[in-house]
Amino acid sequence: MHKAAKDIKEQEAQKESLGEAPGVLAKRNIVQPVPWCPSPPADNADIDPSCDPDNPRKISYNDISKANALIHEEISETPLLRSKSCKQFEMEVYYKLEIFHQTGSFNERKAFYALSMLSEEQRSRGVITASLGNWALALAYYGQRLKIPVTVVLPSNSSIIYVGRCHELGAFVVSYGENLDEARGQAFIMLKKRGQVYINGYDHPHVIAASGSIGVEILRQLPQADVIMAPVGGGGLLAGVAAAVKHMKPEILVYGIESNKSRSFFKAMENDGPQKTAVTRGLATSLAVPIAGYNAYHTAKPLVDKLVLVDDDWIARAILHLAEEEKLVVEGAAAASLGAFMAIPDVLPELRRKSVVCILTGGNIETITLSRCLERAKAIEGRIIKLSVRVHTNDPHEHLRVLSMIANVGGNIINYLAEKAMPEEDEYDINYLKILCETKGIEHACTLKRVMERLFPNQCKFLEEPFSPIPICACFPRSEDFDEFCDPDNPRTITYDDAVNAQGRIRKYMPETPYTISHKQRDFAMNIYYKLETVQKTGR
Known part of the structure; x- marks a missing residue:
């Protein structure tokens, strides 16, 4: 018995000590807080x-000439098409298709040239890139x-079509x-x-x-071009086109057209350099770049004549116009340049009677997005309206009267649905007719x-009344379009x-306009007078 107890004590002595109890340590060794926490070393691994x-780096005309020569060995010159709506726009409009x-976009030019310039060692390692879709397709091709x-x-919310096509083209x-x-x-x-090569x-x-x-192609096809309109995302297209045409024809104007939902290039111009900008998804998804390119910005800044922001509503109208009038199907980013025309004469009145080229950069738009975009554009123009009519369920002829009246006015009923009202006071016998109606235009809709x-x-x-969106004004250069009397x-x-003071000056040239009493005062149960400004020479 004593021998067994002795063996146990020897085994315990041989065990490694766990040290002093935490309570004892806390009393003896007071933990001192670190007075300063140094920042971790900067990680420049994501610097390209x-x-x-x-x-x-500023891109020169010599760089572009070299690229142009190599590209034309592989890619044919794309057509320049005159618009069918020149009279409507009051200018000569051309589309660079x-x-x-x-793969449906101009990115093929970039992908071919960038890959062709790699060394054999770089080709063997392969390339990697981040993209919103079009650039990935072209690079994979x-x-x-x-x-x-x-x-x-690709971002996780990218179209499944882009993901599928890139897989088909052998990309990882x-x-x-x-x-x-x-x-x-x-x-x-x-x-x-x-260990791959990153290509921005x-x-x-x-x-x-x-x-x-x-x-280069545009001025070879249309030497008399006065203005070129280029969509702007990160700024690469704008910078390249501006560097080329300003060398070949210094008096030509170059306008950048950017979506107001992704205004990174606007912010770069405003803050004298690229900076990270919050972007939101819109119709021009290919332009949703959070920070403008550094090379692109420094190349384009001294060459671009004006930068214009456009709203999604104007882009939608441009897509509709191209589909209906020009018989061209394009994506939102491509339609951005034409979108600025939808606001004329409020925006860019100086383009009247000039030869203007719009670069239609791509046609990769999903069919679902296209159909919704066309419907939205028609709603903006007053060609589609939605209305709800409250009718009684116990009057079967009231439905017919509503639909017949829309038909008599010339409306085309696209969709019609009768919904029962939620039971409320005095509404147990009420239905609501939800009607989607097509009209000829804004006047017909009104x-x-x-x-x-x-x-x-x-x-x-009327659930969605026809309206005319407020155009986004040109933002650069401010010196030309800044109005000192209307300073925001x-x-x-x-x-x-x-x-x-104004009245005293006006009376020297215009007599006081009359006012008259309404003949309907008794009907309205009030005294009504009309100030007749319609008698002016121009009608108001």
């Missing part, structure tokens, strides 16, 4: 050496043709992040492990030079609205003295 913010490439391994990182596809910035970060993480789809020098070949509201008072509700930063309040 070809797009260095500290050493941006980049929608007929194999020419990677397959030139037998260069391609990896593309990764879906990551909610936007291009997050996808780009993942691409650089993969770059460390794979809008800021690599070879990419910008290849984009400039479009400008006529239908007036008739329905008069014949069915307090029963009709220093608005002026008009006083009574200002009005009296």
